[in-house]
Amino acid sequence: MNLESIRTLIKDDIKATDALILNRLASDVVLINQIGHYIINSGGKRFRPLLVLLGARACGYEGTHHHVMAAAIEFIHTSTLLHDDVVDESHTRRGRRTANDVWGNAASVLVGDYLYSRSFQLMVEPGSMRLMEMMAEATNVIAMGEVMQLLNIHNADVDEATYMEVINRKTAKLFEAGLRVGPILVDRPDWEEVLALYGCHLGAAFQLVDDALDYMGDPQTLGKNVGDDLAEGKPTLPLIHVLHQGNEADRALIRKAIESEDGAQYLNEVIEVIKRSGALDYTLQRAREEADKAKKLLFVLPESPYRDALASLAELAVQRDH
Secondary structure: OOHHHHHHHOHHHHHHHHHHHHHHHOOOOHHHHHHHHHHHOOOOOOHHHHHHHHHHHHOOOOOOHHHHHHHHHHHHHHHHHHHHHHHHOOOEEOOEEOHHHHHOHHHHHHHHHHHHHHHHHHHHOOOOHHHHHHHHHHHHHHHHHHHHHHHHOOOOOOOHHHHHHHHHHHHHHHHHHHHHHHHHHOOOHHHHHHHHHHHHHHHHHHHHHHHHHHHHOOHHHHOOOOOHHHHOOOOOHHHHHHHHHOOHHHHHHHHHHHHOOOHHHHHHHHHHHHHHOOHHHHHHHHHHHHHHHHHHHHHHOOOOHHHHHHHHHHHHHHHOOO
């Protein structure tokens, strides 16, 4: 299944969720509306709410609380984007100026806080203590992942295990949380743990592909500049692989680029090194391994088009070009 056919499968759920997102985004504070609509409508893939909706349907859920939770997940994700762009001092995202570039850092941080708090208002609505407990834990882990990533900036001594821990907290945790929603709504704790693992592996695969695309993607397709991670001093897996497996000269170059306050000046040399060393192939292979692990977990669920769609999403996560 391609992404279009997956969206068609749950088109009514997506329509209801999109309407809910726009409705709950509304505020009587004009700046919140401006920034909120700017980033919500900035061309994102809405991958995380899609997972919530498919996961719930794959578990046989027939109510509407999954729409609320999908909107909550999207608000959490959007708030982290607003905060990330401030921390990273980013100027473009998805081919557009970032909110902080348009309105300034203070406004972006505060509207990010608004979206975070709005997400918690949403997740109260299903009336499930288990859902609130799970989401509170997830947002806390994500925040810790953000801090861990900050501590790793310009640190050329980060190893693969440490980096994967950052990915699991910062990116995969929200995937995992979204996949827990369906099993919680139908009271199937056995399915919850399996789908949580699916989400964790899928989120890791998704991030690893992002890491590779940062050095091999097309800027127009990516919606950002190639090498942004290097410019920000982030030691992602392609660089970490060279640091541990490359020759002495290559390791020295990567270390210098990571530790530099202007790593972008070494971009062309770094791209040449990571391609020649097999670091990109290694990163994409690790992504495929994570996606394969995710798919194998789905067979615990009853056979359905929704289960098939989740398996297809794992494939699509590692086949994308943006």
